[in-house]
Amino acid sequence: MKAAILSIGDELLIGQTINTNAAWLGKELTQLGIAIDVSWTIQDTAEAIHTSLDQLIPKVDLIVCTGGLGPTKDDLTKHALCEYFGTTLEINKEILTRIEDFFKRRKREMLEVNIQQAALPVDCTILHNYHGTASGMWFEKDGCIVISLPGVPYEMKGIMNDEVLPRLRDIFPVQEIYFDTLMTQGIGESFLAEKIEDWENKVRGLGYKLAYLPSPGIVRLRLSSEKGASEKERIQELLKEVQERLPQHVYSLGEIPLAATLGELLMDRGLTIGTVESCSGGSISKELVRIPGSSRYYEGSLVVYSYAQKENVLGIPHEQLSEYGAVSKEVITQMAINGQKKLGTNICIATSGIAGPSGGTKDKPVGTVWVAVTDGEIVFAKQFFFGDNRERNIQVSTLTALNLARCFVLGILAEKKEATLV
């Protein structure tokens, strides 16, 4: 069972839009046991659409197209597909009523271009869009299913979940590929590989496929088997061996955000958390709040970006800031302690660093970041050197701080002896 993803749109080719749809579709189809053979991005011209379908239809069983179904004049996928499958457009009354309702419910005026979105091919299965006004379409040709969906991720996902995935589950009931992922933080790809070399040789010997997937601050370890879901238990057991070996770095089995893992831990223990952020600038807070239900353990944050805010909001003594600078063990320790008291949370994370591009000195180059965590009784502070890219430094600081808090709560800080009493 093989599929192709066909993303249509110049904005993707010229890099104005990052193709998150292809990733989401890849994940959903893989979970159904459908192997993604290729994922192509093409220009939004009828010619490019026709040529690609000619090449892909003989190769795969399913093609999911996205893009070009909007109400504006640059959207031509519907017309190109009509031509390709030899059918015509007609106003679909049921869909027109739905579109009218959509605008009524939102108390918004309906435009002529929106009425035209009810003009749909006569010979195809219409896929209802409950989140917008562009319907999806399901065609079949030479044993290949061709689905066309809007490019707006929110609407595309809605139609997939409501209309496409249930149908595909009925048609292709067998799960063929199984994989699971171990999430690690704070260890580079080569070092991880060295630490698990014996294990890697073992799993490869057993016929599993292993991939290292690095991104800033995180390396994911994906173990997969083509034997399907029957391998689930064995794959999880094998990954747990790595988890037991590297508890400071492995934060979850399964692709869960680090903030969610930390959140689970806090909830289990009935603890609350807050943050005091300088260089991470609210990013740790944002990560924590992203997780639904985080109000059960997350209280709030003080983003003390300027020296003035560190003094006024957090009460860091002026002399301490002048003597040591904001990026120092002394100040980060005080930030964590004062923040924990001010917010009244069980746990408080603090960051202070030089994100760049400017602000670095010889002693404290760009990328120097201090992170501290405290429970009001002991405080642990650690210095890191991340590099010279601002966005990366903010991101890696955020992940490092979250992982430090996780290890702190679990009582497995590698260098806990270095912690000091508050």
Added chain:
Amino acid sequence: MKAAILSIGDELLIGQTINTNAAWLGKELTQLGIAIDVSWTIQDTAEAIHTSLDQLIPKVDLIVCTGGLGPTKDDLTKHALCEYFGTTLEINKEILTRIEDFFKRRKREMLEVNIQQAALPVDCTILHNYHGTASGMWFEKDGCIVISLPGVPYEMKGIMNDEVLPRLRDIFPVQEIYFDTLMTQGIGESFLAEKIEDWENKVRGLGYKLAYLPSPGIVRLRLSSEKGASEKERIQELLKEVQERLPQHVYSLGEIPLAATLGELLMDRGLTIGTVESCSGGSISKELVRIPGSSRYYEGSLVVYSYAQKENVLGIPHEQLSEYGAVSKEVITQMAINGQKKLGTNICIATSGIAGPSGGTKDKPVGTVWVAVTDGEIVFAKQFFFGDNRERNIQVSTLTALNLARCFVLGILAEKKEATLV
């Protein structure tokens, strides 16, 4: 001059990694006047690599491959390319020295797998990697250039900037496509299209290509010409017509983050800003801090997520919270006023809403968000209804708040008469 992007890696196909590399490469090559014909993502097998090269080499002048050059065993691009171009691997002494230096400077131990990264094809141009240990490679066949780069975005971009783009600029000096983008916030695609219908007909009549690129909270309007950079002035003039027509929505000509536009305005006027965030949870702060140099106008934020923090940190009266609830005109107005005083900034933005998935009521459904902005003299508060998706609500709240602050500073708030005195 046509190019193809070839992204190699199962992690992209199965959606574990979002392909940001293809977008970045698309943007860079387009800016050079190279048209992106297709962007393909394929499996990391020698067969998939060989088949794709067979299909693409006759069609395009340049192929940029990414992925599969890491130090671990799942990285096989180097070997597949060696085989395809009929060459062999040999340890490159210069590169080995560079890799040794790389580890020395970072005070990290060097591993055997890292030594193997100096094994490179004899018959290719080596592209130096100053940010990592995987070198890039430049091959040529039948008039087509084939470049192979590591998949880690940071390293890929480094090699492109240092080694590839300067060479391509020499080889292909003509800029053929020119486009510019207008950024809008707070207006849907269909409504934007209706408001500029006459303008759209005009620019299409003049032979320009127009695209609407919607993402949560933002619609980008891209106007392009195949006549190249000579059209720059005319395209910018045309886009400025839209900007003048919709000043509350158009925040920039050119793809600049909204927080950067706001930052520029604040700097011009010598103003400082701070935020008080509930439902946006630090996300506005994060957006402001992302911009290099933001310390010149951004002071700090109080993320008062819980009721307790709204009372303790911000001093919102308990009675006001109980009577009106946190998501109300009364509380958001007070949050902005107290936040501005507490932080001592010229401008203060506040948010409070129900991000979901839970917490909604009949009167205040999930997606209800209040945003306020104040300069300490007047305060403006506005209610929005965004929808039922948590991440989207956080993102759209953030952009809406930043745009409201922009209009406030510019004195062009559409409903400024609704503002009240502090």
